[in-house]
Amino acid sequence: MSAHVVAVDVGTSAVRAIAVDTGGQVLAHRRIARTSGLGGDTFDATDLDRDVRAALAGVSGGPAPTALAIAAHIGTVAVDADHRPVGRGGGWADSQGVPRLAAFGDATVRALLHTAGRPALTGGALAYHLGMEPGLASTVRALLSPKDFLVARLTGRLTADTISAAYTLASDVRRRAWNTGLPAGAGLDPGLLPPQSEPTSVVGTLTAEAGAATGLPAGLPVVAGGPDGSVGIGLLLGGADDVIADVAGTTDVIGRLLPDPDGVPDRAVLNPSVLPGRFVAGGATGLTGGAVAQWRSLVGTVEDERLAAVPPGADGLTVLPSMTGARFPTWRSGARGALLGQRPGHDAACLLRAAQEAAAFTVREGVDLLDPSGSLPVAMAGGSTRGAHVAQLRADILGRPLLISPEPDVTLLGAAALAFLGSGLDTDLDAVRDRLVGPPRTVEPDAARAERYGRLHSRWRELRDAADSAYGGDR
Numbered sequence: 001m002s003a004h005v006v007a008v009d010v011g012t013s014a015v016r017a018i019a020v021d022t023g024g025q026v027l028a029h030r031r032i033a034r035t036s037g038l039g040g041d042t043f044d045a046t047d048l049d050r051d052v053r054a055a056l057a058g059v060s061g062g063p064a065p066t067a068l069a070i071a072a073h074i075g076t077v078a079v080d081a082d083h084r085p086v087g088r089g090g091g092w093a094d095s096q097g098v099p100r101l102a103a104f105g106d107a108t109v110r111a112l113l114h115t116a117g118r119p120a121l122t123g124g125a126l127a128y129h130l131g132m133e134p135g136l137a138s139t140v141r142a143l144l145s146p147k148d149f150l151v152a153r154l155t156g157r158l159t160a161d162t163i164s165a166a167y168t169l170a171s172d173v174r175r176r177a178w179n180t181g182l183p184a185g186a187g188l189d190p191g192l193l194p195p196q197s198e199p200t201s202v203v204g205t206l207t208a209e210a211g212a213a214t215g216l217p218a219g220l221p222v223v224a225g226g227p228d229g230s231v232g233i234g235l236l237l238g239g240a241d242d243v244i245a246d247v248a249g250t251t252d253v254i255g256r257l258l259p260d261p262d263g264v265p266d267r268a269v270l271n272p273s274v275l276p277g278r279f280v281a282g283g284a285t286g287l288t289g290g291a292v293a294q295w296r297s298l299v300g301t302v303e304d305e306r307l308a309a310v311p312p313g314a315d316g317l318t319v320l321p322s323m324t325g326a327r328f329p330t331w332r333s334g335a336r337g338a339l340l341g342q343r344p345g346h347d348a349a350c351l352l353r354a355a356q357e358a359a360a361f362t363v364r365e366g367v368d369l370l371d372p373s374g375s376l377p378v379a380m381a382g383g384s385t386r387g388a389h390v391a392q393l394r395a396d397i398l399g400r401p402l403l404i405s406p407e408p409d410v411t412l413l414g415a416a417a418l419a420f421l422g423s424g425l426d427t428d429l430d431a432v433r434d435r436l437v438g439p440p441r442t443v444e445p446d447a448a449r450a451e452r453y454g455r456l457h458s459r460w461r462e463l464r465d466a467a468d469s470a471y472g473g474d475r
Contacts (some may be wrong), residue, residue, distance in 0.1 A: 005063045005419035006216065008052060009228060009412035010072035010146060012040055012092070012250060012413040015048070016409075017055035019065060022425055024435040030058025040093030040324070041148035045077045047083035048146065049153050053213045060215030065465045066155075067423035068216070069207070069223040071148035071231040071415040074167045076128040079138040082098035083152045088137045092284075093324055095333070097131030101169070104183050112183065117166055117173035117261075117270030119283075125168035129188055141428070143168065143192045147225050154214075155204030158194035161224040161330045162272040165196050173263045173270050173279075199274045200235075201227040223422030226274060228411040229253030229284060234274030235414035235437065236379040236405065243368055245282075245404065245411060249380035250290035252363045254328065255282030257368045265369050267329045274418065275429065281370060283328025288359035289384055291321030291337060292306035295355045299348040306349040312452050314354035314394075317343045321358045322465055329366045335468050345373060356390060357453075361460045362395035367398055374399060379440065381405035396449040397457065403440035413437060 004021040010457060014034055019027040036044040052070075076090040092095055098121050103108060109121065121127070124141040132140070137355050144152060145164035152158050165171040167179070172179045178193050188249075197203050199439040202221045212219035225231070232247035233255040261279040264270040269283040287294075296302075306404045322335035341352070367378060383391050385404050395402045407413055414438045420426040 003425055004063075004065050005057055005416055006068045007412055007419055008055060008068070008070040008415035009409070009415055010048065010052065010082040010150070011228065011411075012073060012116070015051045015055045017059045018412060018416065019059040020413070020436070024314050025355070028059040029060075030055045036303055040091040042088040042094060043075070043091050043146075045089040045146070045149055048089070049080070049150060053096035053151050053210070054308040056214035058217060063230045064217045065220065067202070067223055069219045069415045069419035070147050070150055071228040073149065073223075074164065075146045077141050077144045077146055077149040078127045078129070078132065078136070079144060079149065079152065080139050081141045081250065083142075083149075083156070083158075085149070086140050087132065089146060089149075090123065093111040094128065097127035097129065098123055100130040101127050103184060110404070111181075112169060115172050115179050115181070116123060116169045117264070118169065119267045119269065121169075122327065122331075122333070125172045126182070126186060126188060126467050130186065130191070132358045134150065138297075141210070141236045142190060142194055144148065145227070146192065147227070148194070148442075151203060151222055151225070153211045154206055157204035159197045159224060160194050161199045161226045162196050162401055163199060163226045163274070166271050167227065168193070168437050172255040176272055181450070181471065187466060197224040197277050199224050199231070200276075203423050220249065221423060223419050225415060225418055230271055230280065231418065232275060232381065232410040233280060233412045235280070235417050235433050237280075239275065242376060244367055244378045246363060246367070246378050246380045246382075247364075248289055248384035250287065250293070251327075252262050252285045252359070253282070254285065254286045254363065254370065255280040259341065267331065268369060269328060272466060274414075283366065285322050285362050285366060286327040287321050287337075289382070291319070291323055291409055292352065292355045295319070295352055298414050298456050302349045302352050304387055304389050306352050310349050310353035310399050312449055314350045314357060315346060316343065317346050317350045317354040318360040318460060319351070319354040319462055320467055321355065321362060327329050329369045331470055334471070338375050338467050338469055340463055340467070356393055357397065357456070358460070359384075361457050363394070364398050364457055365461070367400070370408055370433055373388070376466050377403050379403040379405065381408050381410040383408060391443045392446070395443045395445040397453045399445050399450040399454060401441040401445070404443055405437055405440055407437045410437065
């Protein structure tokens, strides 16, 4: 067996682990379904630790791997002195403590958001800690992302990768360091924030206890890793700043490499890249693929041929997908989903096609913000790329060429890429991507359909804005 690494991807619905060699061959794979945290608000961190260990045990055995890396959804886990969870973990949709942060006033909040590289208050460790019950908060010794919690449980070391740190609201993103000017009333002891590390840095080694539980060798180097969407974007982009990445899943995570962090567009999140010294502008959209899946669960399966036959505009049916609020680029936490323009003749195919169009319209708004010229292609991966008609729909609505990854699971393979780089087996992210993923296929937009979808997108935004105004979506 050639040199190989182990990677883990922690999603909302499942934990997946792989062993993959330097040639890109997957040697072992294990998936563990999660039963905690499916809504994105809270989850049981102890259960997550158990699930990750079980997934790792499923890919252990044989020659020792060179390194381990984890990608995971964002959130917060408070731990005690023994790295055990204190209370429930906060998931990617958790907004605990946000009202208390907002109460500091507009000027303080604006300064905090600018330093953190965030356009809006959406949660994070700082808000989470403010929202904790005093009795629980007094026992907390560290505030960690879910991924950093798992690293601490596996290695005994406390650390925060620079990208996960950005989501705490307590980091100075441009300096890749903790913000020393937090509001005095926040009451956050700086000692609760662990040292920051680059995503490709080795931050510890597997403890004997963790090795026994997973079947992996004690002393195995563990790389810092990062948030799942950011890790997937890192693999799709490599070092290229002339393409936009879209990791399409329950939400779409969109990003573009920036040569200068001061060039971030308004309403975009600024994150450190997985590459040292580089930055990414973009953000997660809120529900897109998740909204399509929800509608599909209600109306049942519809054959791809029927969906593809529905004309642009879904015969006048409009779906708004923001069931849990809108994020990048509108940041309307009060937005909610809707079905507009329904007539008796609309069937399940019309409804699902309208939901697919809505997801793509949402993505287009973010992509156009990152590239107002409309000229850059979009590198895309995720579940939405598996169907040819959906890929063509995305290309037509975005009005740009799509560079479809032949491997949809770029978050899991992106974690493997970080392990290769951190272990020293590789030094170039583009070369790693070529081996793990391979060359993309190009899907060109149909000119006539793209022009029509341009008009439909404008109409969709008008309807979305009107609905948000009526139902409090601007809050």
